[in-house]
Amino acid sequence: MKKTSSETGRREMTGAEMVVQALKDNGVEHIFGYPGGAVLPIYDELFQQEAVQHILVRHEQGAGHAAEGYARSTGKPGVLLVTSGPGATNAVTPLQDALMDSIPLVMLSGQVPTPLIGSDAFQECDTVGITRPCTKHNWLVKDVNELAGILHEAFHVATTGRPGPVVVDIPKDVQFAKGIYTPPQTSPRTSYQPKVQGDMDKIKAAVELMKTAKRPVIYSGGGVVNSGREASQLLRELVDLTGFPITSTLMGLGAYPASGKNWLGMLGMHGTYEANMAMHDCDVMVCIGARFDDRITGRLNAFSPGSKKIHIDIDPSSINKNVRADVGILGDVGHVLEDMVRLWRATAKTDKSVLHPWWEQIEKWRARDSLAYTSNKDVIMPQYAIQRLYELTKKKNVYITTEVGQHQMWAAQHFHFDEPNRWMTSGGLGTMGYGLPAALGVQIAHPDALVIDIAGDASVQMTIQEMSTAVQYDAPIKIFILNNQYMGMVRQWQQLLHGNRLSHSYTEAMPDFVMLAKAYGGHGIRCDKPDELDDAIQEMIDVKKPVIFDCRVAALANCFPMIPSGKAHNEMLLPDEATDEAVANAIDAKGRELV
Amino acid sequence: MNAQLQPTGSAYFISNETQVRESHTLSVLVDNEPGVLARVIGLFSGRAYNIDSLTVSETEHEKHLSRITIVTSGTPHVLEQIKHQLERIVPVHRVVDLTVRARELGHDRPIERELALVKVAGTGDDRVEALRLAEAFRASVIDANTEHFIFEITGRVSKIEQFIAIMRPLGLVEICRTGVASMNRGPQGM
Numbered sequence: 001m002k003k004t005s006s007e008t009g010r011r012e013m014t015g016a017e018m019v020v021q022a023l024k025d026n027g028v029e030h031i032f033g034y035p036g037g038a039v040l041p042i043y044d045e046l047f048q049q050e051a052v053q054h055i056l057v058r059h060e061q062g063a064g065h066a067a068e069g070y071a072r073s074t075g076k077p078g079v080l081l082v083t084s085g086p087g088a089t090n091a092v093t094p095l096q097d098a099l100m101d102s103i104p105l106v107m108l109s110g111q112v113p114t115p116l117i118g119s120d121a122f123q124e125c126d127t128v129g130i131t132r133p134c135t136k137h138n139w140l141v142k143d144v145n146e147l148a149g150i151l152h153e154a155f156h157v158a159t160t161g162r163p164g165p166v167v168v169d170i171p172k173d174v175q176f177a178k179g180i181y182t183p184p185q186t187s188p189r190t191s192y193q194p195k196v197q198g199d200m201d202k203i204k205a206a207v208e209l210m211k212t213a214k215r216p217v218i219y220s221g222g223g224v225v226n227s228g229r230e231a232s233q234l235l236r237e238l239v240d241l242t243g244f245p246i247t248s249t250l251m252g253l254g255a256y257p258a259s260g261k262n263w264l265g266m267l268g269m270h271g272t273y274e275a276n277m278a279m280h281d282c283d284v285m286v287c288i289g290a291r292f293d294d295r296i297t298g299r300l301n302a303f304s305p306g307s308k309k310i311h312i313d314i315d316p317s318s319i320n321k322n323v324r325a326d327v328g329i330l331g332d333v334g335h336v337l338e339d340m341v342r343l344w345r346a347t348a349k350t351d352k353s354v355l356h357p358w359w360e361q362i363e364k365w366r367a368r369d370s371l372a373y374t375s376n377k378d379v380i381m382p383q384y385a386i387q388r389l390y391e392l393t394k395k396k397n398v399y400i401t402t403e404v405g406q407h408q409m410w411a412a413q414h415f416h417f418d419e420p421n422r423w424m425t426s427g428g429l430g431t432m433g434y435g436l437p438a439a440l441g442v443q444i445a446h447p448d449a450l451v452i453d454i455a456g457d458a459s460v461q462m463t464i465q466e467m468s469t470a471v472q473y474d475a476p477i478k479i480f481i482l483n484n485q486y487m488g489m490v491r492q493w494q495q496l497l498h499g500n501r502l503s504h505s506y507t508e509a510m511p512d513f514v515m516l517a518k519a520y521g522g523h524g525i526r527c528d529k530p531d532e533l534d535d536a537i538q539e540m541i542d543v544k545k546p547v548i549f550d551c552r553v554a555a556l557a558n559c560f561p562m563i564p565s566g567k568a569h570n571e572m573l574l575p576d577e578a579t580d581e582a583v584a585n586a587i588d589a590k591g592r593e594l595v
Numbered sequence: 596m597n598a599q600l601q602p603t604g605s606a607y608f609i610s611n612e613t614q615v616r617e618s619h620t621l622s623v624l625v626d627n628e629p630g631v632l633a634r635v636i637g638l639f640s641g642r643a644y645n646i647d648s649l650t651v652s653e654t655e656h657e658k659h660l661s662r663i664t665i666v667t668s669g670t671p672h673v674l675e676q677i678k679h680q681l682e683r684i685v686p687v688h689r690v691v692d693l694t695v696r697a698r699e700l701g702h703d704r705p706i707e708r709e710l711a712l713v714k715v716a717g718t719g720d721d722r723v724e725a726l727r728l729a730e731a732f733r734a735s736v737i738d739a740n741t742e743h744f745i746f747e748i749t750g751r752v753s754k755i756e757q758f759i760a761i762m763r764p765l766g767l768v769e770i771c772r773t774g775v776a777s778m779n780r781g782p783q784g785m
Contacts, residue, residue, distance in 0.1 A: 132633060137684075137685040138630075140630075191626055192686075316683075
């Protein structure tokens, strides 16, 4: 953060000037937004400066997801600016998305002038009321002299502890009013003091437990990515030192490299057989920055029945929420891992032979090749498309975002990540329409990188309008659509749960994606032949503008392996066992009630 | 498939449904700022926790601190979650489970008091009986004319419930209760 002396001091300015000054003082270079009546004073200030670049989206949801992609790929907070009423309500989905995936977002919203609040004024809504449950914290600023302090606090709250979205709602009269600007202060409020350092006794207890393990597994999550690159490095050290096998949640992919020798692949509902079996049969589980989500655990009362569980998390409410931890360590995973690695080095012996039988067992599970699929030389299999995309881009500076559905799971299974912050996906909320604007945000942060949104034909249409933004800002994002004409995951569940009655999961009037790309001023590619796929992907990489790639894939492919709802980790449905009959009967009456 | 069914260990909450629900009193110290009560209440409704009683007032004006007292019920696991979820709210300074604390201090439960205003209207024997019973409960008369009394009664929740039940057939008109105020015995603060 560069500051001149005149910028650091207290001085009088308007509320709108304060907003821009606070953005600069908090190191913000890009914001995503959409103007409207209640934020015009702030837009007027943005117009008169160049330090903060504004990206004009086409819908406020797009601004939110773009800010999420920006944040996730840089580790910095994402910032969005929206107007009152519909501007704010349109941003609710990304706020909840960021809350569930712990993404630092700062949303600034305009509000009707203070005297009009509560009068049902034009474009008025109770923004702080609506966003209260979908933010980490929010503020309505009624006094211009409090504005600067609140803005700085908003950045502090969003980025520290368990990161999350915050909202600062600023009435229009406060934007015009003059007051005293105060620079960011080091003393945050006393009621908000996130604990980052782990309890040493508990870390010792955890290391002691890990030393006794014969069948250990490390299960890491998005918290490792959020904690920063140091944490990923320490995780890798811990895995090397201990020789433990490691799996990760959807959110944590890349923290430990997929090319690493201890990698089991992703776990959970569509995780690998070896990862889920290792979770089920382990004797010591080390959960690092993950939260035992229902997609991970399967049936809770059959989840890893024989193991002692160590859980490291920065959020005290995550520990003992779904699964009881034998050793719960509250703290930032980066700090805790540092202590853990040091303790292990100091006290543990390096002989890893005790783990040999466990690794032999894991290799047997791995030999089941649970991600296998039947290849086809006439039709592009979706898994094949991802594999080719990976092979042709892995040596490049590549970032991947996804929408939500089958394509997302196939991407997680078949695209491999060796670094954190390279994989942006909507995990907790499962927001269709996340990937395209997120890719835009990533591309703004990394102009020279190859940014690909692995998309589905249904999801991508939810925020397709942001193609226009990508064209406007020369953001050459690649929208790689696995087009099977279905809402594939919905269709798969209808096959599993509802007698294959495909109620409203088929899109009869699909746009011509190639012409759509051209209409937006981008480049369109269509491919439906496996032997033409590589050339088409290469064309997509080479074109220096936004691309929509309509990859026509097998329409009725299912995403396996799968832990059907209400089942345990060792009751996975594997691709070679998933006959139509097995699929139809995979979920019992009780499982049907689950999501 | 490898179905290695071992007896389940201590790790789960399988027994959750059969765990006994307990009533606990929580004290929540918060910054007295706009929306803080909405945050607390929204947490309870959003996560389907119970509120049996809620009392809130600013307690330290110069520090802008308010104390919220919540009587809630749930299994021990849910009660632990409630405490942690409350602690996540940014303007929340401290959450103390007074019921747990009381047990640690060797007491059965924390001190809990509630105040109620009870209006009873009537004449004749019922009126005499109401006044006689109010004296027995140490309720004081704070307003009266020839046709009604307003009683002020303070005490444990059970005492107030009992007083109201007794007044019901004697011409009960209106009740206003404050909710529970609570703290633990002994010299230590919360």
